[in-house]
Amino acid sequence: MFKKRRADAPIISTIMLMAITLFAMSITLSYVNSTLTRRQGENDFESAKIFMKNLGLQIDDVAWTKGRVDTVHFTSQYGQIEYLPDTIQYTITYKNETNTVATQVYKSSIFMFNVPTEKYYLDEGYYESLLPTEVTSLVFYGESAPATRVFAIQKSAVGGNNFLRIVIVPILRLRNYTVTITGSTLRYVRIYLPELEQGSASPLPKSVVLTGQSIRTETIQNITGIDVRVDFLRNGTLYDNEFFKFPDITQTITFTGISQVETYVGSVKLDYGA
Numbered sequence: 001m002f003k004k005r006r007a008d009a010p011i012i013s014t015i016m017l018m019a020i021t022l023f024a025m026s027i028t029l030s031y032v033n034s035t036l037t038r039r040q041g042e043n044d045f046e047s048a049k050i051f052m053k054n055l056g057l058q059i060d061d062v063a064w065t066k067g068r069v070d071t072v073h074f075t076s077q078y079g080q081i082e083y084l085p086d087t088i089q090y091t092i093t094y095k096n097e098t099n100t101v102a103t104q105v106y107k108s109s110i111f112m113f114n115v116p117t118e119k120y121y122l123d124e125g126y127y128e129s130l131l132p133t134e135v136t137s138l139v140f141y142g143e144s145a146p147a148t149r150v151f152a153i154q155k156s157a158v159g160g161n162n163f164l165r166i167v168i169v170p171i172l173r174l175r176n177y178t179v180t181i182t183g184s185t186l187r188y189v190r191i192y193l194p195e196l197e198q199g200s201a202s203p204l205p206k207s208v209v210l211t212g213q214s215i216r217t218e219t220i221q222n223i224t225g226i227d228v229r230v231d232f233l234r235n236g237t238l239y240d241n242e243f244f245k246f247p248d249i250t251q252t253i254t255f256t257g258i259s260q261v262e263t264y265v266g267s268v269k270l271d272y273g274a
Contacts (some may be wrong), residue, residue, distance in 0.1 A: 041120025044079045045164060048113040049152060052166040053130050055111070056148040058210055059168070063147065063194040063266030068212040078119040080163075081205060081272060083198045085109045086233055088244065090172060090193065093227040094220050094261060102220055106265060107233070108170045109196040114163035117156065122164060126154040127245060130166070138251040139172045139228055147173045147194050155243055169244060170194040172228060176255065187259040189223070197269045205272035213267035223261045225254040 051074040058070050087110045094101045129135055131150035140146060149169045156162045173192040178185050197213060228251045232240045241249060 040077050041115060044076045045115050045120050045152075045166075047075065048079055048115065048166050049130055052111075052113050052168055053150050055208060055210075056131050056146065056150040056168050059170075059194050059196070059268050060147040062210045062212045063268050064192070064215060064264065065212050066214055070210045071207050072210070073207045075206065076113075078116055080114045080116075081208070082112045082114055083109060083196070083201075083270060084112065084234075084239075085198065087239055088169065089231045089233055091229045091231065092172075092191070092263070093229075094223050095225050095227065096222055096258075097224050101223060104218065104263065106193055106195070108193070109198070110170075111168040111196060111270065113166040115165075117154065117162040117164055120164060122154050124154055124156060126152070126164070128152045135245070136247055138230060138246055138248055139174050139253065141174050143175050145173050145175075147171060147192050151245070153243065153245075155238070167244075168196075170196060174253070176259065185257075187255065187257050189255060189259045189261045191261065191263045193263070193265050195265050195267045197267055199269040199271035201272040207272075209271040211269045211271070213269050215267070216265040218263045220261045220263075222258050223255065224258055225252065226261070227252050 051072065055072045058072055062068050062070050086107045088108050090106045090108065092104045092106070094103070129149070129151045131146055131148065132140075135149065147170065149171050150166065151169075152164070152166045154164045170193055174189065175192070176187065176189045178187050180186075199209075199211070230241075230244075230246055230249050232244070
C-alpha cells in the first residue's frame with residue numbers, strides 16, 4: 001500500500017504543474033488580449049482625431065459651394081459614427097443705436113465618432129480641443145477662422161453609453177470689411193454657419209461623402225451690433241455646456257460703425273458610404 005501511494009506522487013505533481021502552467025498561460029493570454037485591445041482602441045482614437053479634424057475642415061470647404069462633393073475616408077475596428085440632429089441652437093439679435101431690429105434662430109446638428117471605453121479608456125472628464133486648439137469665444141473672427149469646432153471628450157453619463165467621443169460642432173464665423181466709394185465708406189459684416197444634414201447611411205461605413213446642398217442668405221441693414229446666444233436642445237441627455245464647453249453661452253459684439261449684416265447658412269449633406 002505504501003508503495004502504491006509513493007507511485008501516485010509523480011502523477012499528482014505532474015497534474016499540479018500542468019494546472020499551474022495552464023493558469024499562468026490564461027493570465028498571460030488575458031493580459032496580452034487586453035493590451036492588444038487597448039492598443040487597437042488607442043489607434044482607433046488617434047486615427048479618429050485626424051479623420052474628424054479633416055472632416056471639420058472639409059465641411060467648411062463644401063458648405064459655401066452648392067453641388068460641391070468631397071469624400072473623407074477612415075478605418076476603424078471599434079469606433080462608431082453618430083449624427084445627432086438639432087442639438088444646439090444659435091440665436092442672433094441684431095441691434096441699432098436705439099433698439100432691437102431683428103432676431104434670427106438657427107438650429108444645428110452635431111456629428112460624432114464614438115470609441116467604446118471598454119476598448120480604450122482615458123480619465124473621466126478628459127477634454128481636448130482639436131480645431132481650433134484653443135476656444136476663447138462663442139463667435140470666431142476672421143477669414144481664416146474655422147466654421148466648425150472639433151473636440152474630444154470622455155463623459156460617460158452622456159447619451160446613456162460609455163464612449164470616448166470626438167465631436168464636430170458647427171460654429172459662427174464673423175468677418176467684417178469696408179468698401180470705400182467716392183469718399184464714402186460702407187461697412188459690411190458677414191456671418192457664416194454650416195448646417196449639417198444626414199443623408200444615406202450604412203451599418204459599417206468606411207467613408208463620409210460631403211455634398212454642398214444650398215446656401216441661405218439674410219441681409220439686415222443699419223446694424224451697430226449683435227447679441228449671440230447658444231442654447232442646448234437636449235439637456236435631458238446631458239448635452240449641455242458641460243459637454244460642449246463654450247467659454248460662455250452669450251456674447252455681445254459691437255461694430256465699429258453702422259454696418260450691413262449678411263448671414264450665410266451653408267447646408268452640407270453627410271452620406272456614410274461603405
